Amino acid sequence: MVLLDLGRRINAAVNDLTRPGSSLDEKAFEVMVKEICNALMEADVNIKLVSNLRKSIKKTVNFEDMASGTNKKRLIQKAVFDELVKLVDPHAEPFKPKKGRPNVIMFVGLQGAGKTTTCTKLARWYNARGFRSCLVCADTFRAGAFDQLKQNATKAKIPYYGSLTQTDPVQVAREGVEKFKKERFDIIIVDTSGRHRQEQDLFDEMVQIQNAVEPDETIMVLDASIGQSAESQARAFKDAAHFGAIIITKTDGAASGGGAISAVAATHTPIVFIGTGEHMLDLERFAPQPFISKLLG
Numbered sequence: 001m002v003l004l005d006l007g008r009r010i011n012a013a014v015n016d017l018t019r020p021g022s023s024l025d026e027k028a029f030e031v032m033v034k035e036i037c038n039a040l041m042e043a044d045v046n047i048k049l050v051s052n053l054r055k056s057i058k059k060t061v062n063f064e065d066m067a068s069g070t071n072k073k074r075l076i077q078k079a080v081f082d083e084l085v086k087l088v089d090p091h092a093e094p095f096k097p098k099k100g101r102p103n104v105i106m107f108v109g110l111q112g113a114g115k116t117t118t119c120t121k122l123a124r125w126y127n128a129r130g131f132r133s134c135l136v137c138a139d140t141f142r143a144g145a146f147d148q149l150k151q152n153a154t155k156a157k158i159p160y161y162g163s164l165t166q167t168d169p170v171q172v173a174r175e176g177v178e179k180f181k182k183e184r185f186d187i188i189i190v191d192t193s194g195r196h197r198q199e200q201d202l203f204d205e206m207v208q209i210q211n212a213v214e215p216d217e218t219i220m221v222l223d224a225s226i227g228q229s230a231e232s233q234a235r236a237f238k239d240a241a242h243f244g245a246i247i248i249t250k251t252d253g254a255a256s257g258g259g260a261i262s263a264v265a266a267t268h269t270p271i272v273f274i275g276t277g278e279h280m281l282d283l284e285r286f287a288p289q290p291f292i293s294k295l296l297g
């Protein structure tokens with residue numbers, strides 16, 4: 001089920017209940033809550049989060065204590081909206097880069113999550129807003145990673161750094177960041193490898209790069225289509241290399257995205273952008289309230 005379908009289904013449940021002529025009683029309300037919870041679970045949202053949401057909505061919309069004359073419809077709509085916002089809002093402020101000083105942003109995530117693509121998208125996004133941005137390819141593991149970044153960066157006219165011969169990603173990352181700092185770039189984005197024979201090797205490498213470049217922000221890139229495993233993946237990355245923001249990619253695909261939403265709650269980390277396609281411009285800023293408004297249409 002795609003995210004938009006989830007929105008439509010939740011919307012339909014609320015509208016069914018609040019349609020003129022239908023009896024807006026406790027029984028009908030229970031049916032609505034159940035339908036919303038089912039939709040969320042089918043979209044891979046963690047069962048505990050769904051259960052909390054159910055409790056909170058029921059607590060807010062308490063038929064017994066409701067004064068006569070209360071606009072039940074508005075109350076219910078607001079309760080559903082607020083609880084959905086809570087689901088994607090960890091109440092943590094993401095890092096805000098400042099112009100006139102180097103802001104180092106490091107990307108982490110599994111191979112195929114969309115790191116290299118998103119790096120360029122983000123550099124372009126900041127460039128368009130007056131930040132001089134550049135890219136460093138610290139993925140020396142995957143053959144072709146540097147070529148891919150080079151191609152994307154060239155297309156977007158973003159300066160880049162990488163090496164075809166250096167096999168130590170820590171060294172490449174350090175050199176690239178130092179070079180661009182000297183050249184007074186505002187945003188220096190470091191792309192890292194997502195693949196290793198041993199998971200521990202991947203995490204060790206991430207920590208070494210983090211120590212070498214001392215990023216102002218580390219962003220985890222999560223593929224919306226990975227479902228329930230998003231949560232454990234995000235936890236494992238958070239334990240190894242602390243990150244302060246999440247970008248969810250491939251929200252245009254057939255995935256439900258509920259797993260990624262659960263990862264936000266599990267790691268108390270805000271989503272800062274979502275990837276909405278393969279093209280360079282397919283990147284949207286994420287904010288909980290507008291996102292839920294859009295989801296509910």
Ligand code: GDP
Nearest residue numbers: 111112113114115116117249250275276277278
């Ligand atoms: P990396 O291994 O993490 O660096 O992943 P890549 O950047 O190479 O991306 C893997 C694939 O996902 C590529 O084919 C990208 O074009 C695709 N991709 C990345 N982000 C998005 C997105 O938001 N939407 C869609 N449809 N595809 C994406």
